[in-house]
Amino acid sequence: MSDLVERLRGRGWRMTSQRRVVAEVLNGDHVHLTADEVHARAARLLPEISRATVYNTLGELVSLGEVIEVATDGRAKRYDPNAHRPHQHLVCSACGTVRDVHPAGDPLADLPPEERFGFTVSAVEVTYRGLCPSCA
Amino acid sequence: MSDLVERLRGRGWRMTSQRRVVAEVLNGDHVHLTADEVHARAARLLPEISRATVYNTLGELVSLGEVIEVATDGRAKRYDPNAHRPHQHLVCSACGTVRDVHPAGDPLADLPPEERFGFTVSAVEVTYRGLCPSCA
DNA sequence: ATCCTACGTTAGACAGAGTTCAGGTCAAGA
């Protein structure tokens, strides 16, 4: 994720302290923070950062394909920096914890043409639900 | 869906005009209304019905397993009365339209034990995304 | 090194979806 800053600069991104801090907060594996959590952590490094900037920056990172938006429940979206490798999500129904998982098979191939109703299908999301070890 | 009223009464549900109207509105195949749409249609039959009652009733139907909640995106949740037959959803990224689909294969079987991280996996949701014929 | 300016940031108002609450209403059993 540290070369992310370089990739973004190469794409003409103006680098600001706010954007750097948001990228820093999203660093790591199995990170699935909500926008508010990103804002809270970013504010520990840069107290004046505003909510609007966090939302703007996250939206830009999503458009650039550097971060994936995950809607695990009806609540706030979560942001997943692990956009390099395709993966799915395993969500604990009790505490909301999210894990990245890598199932076998290709769900897109499982949808036959006659079940597509003329849609141009471009993506598929799989969400596994259950109880994590601590909640079971 | 008409025997739904009987099933609910059998479970000790107090039957009111409001609940009857919400159940009526949800009748049919490929129905995926938002709470607001349910409220609008219910209000045509029972003008004084309140939003809170619609939300309460939908929530109860979901807990009872009679209706499935579909979180299509950042938008409003949709409510799917087709809870009897297992199925997945195909969502238009542009207009939010939802279709029920029946893919081949079992996504649960595609998640090997070493990818479950000790979770007790009990369910899986698959959401296909793309453009519907009108939006393409 | 400094200046310019277009791009970025900020605070706060706003909007959509959903929840809560106090008080009035009514389904259904006695």
Add this chain to the structure above:
DNA sequence: TCTTGACCTGAACTCTGTCTAACGTAGGAT
């Protein structure tokens, strides 16, 4: 018919997220 606890209502409220107008600044131009 009476009673009562479950149900309904409307309004205020919370939570997420977006928009706007004024201000700040990164980085190329000079």
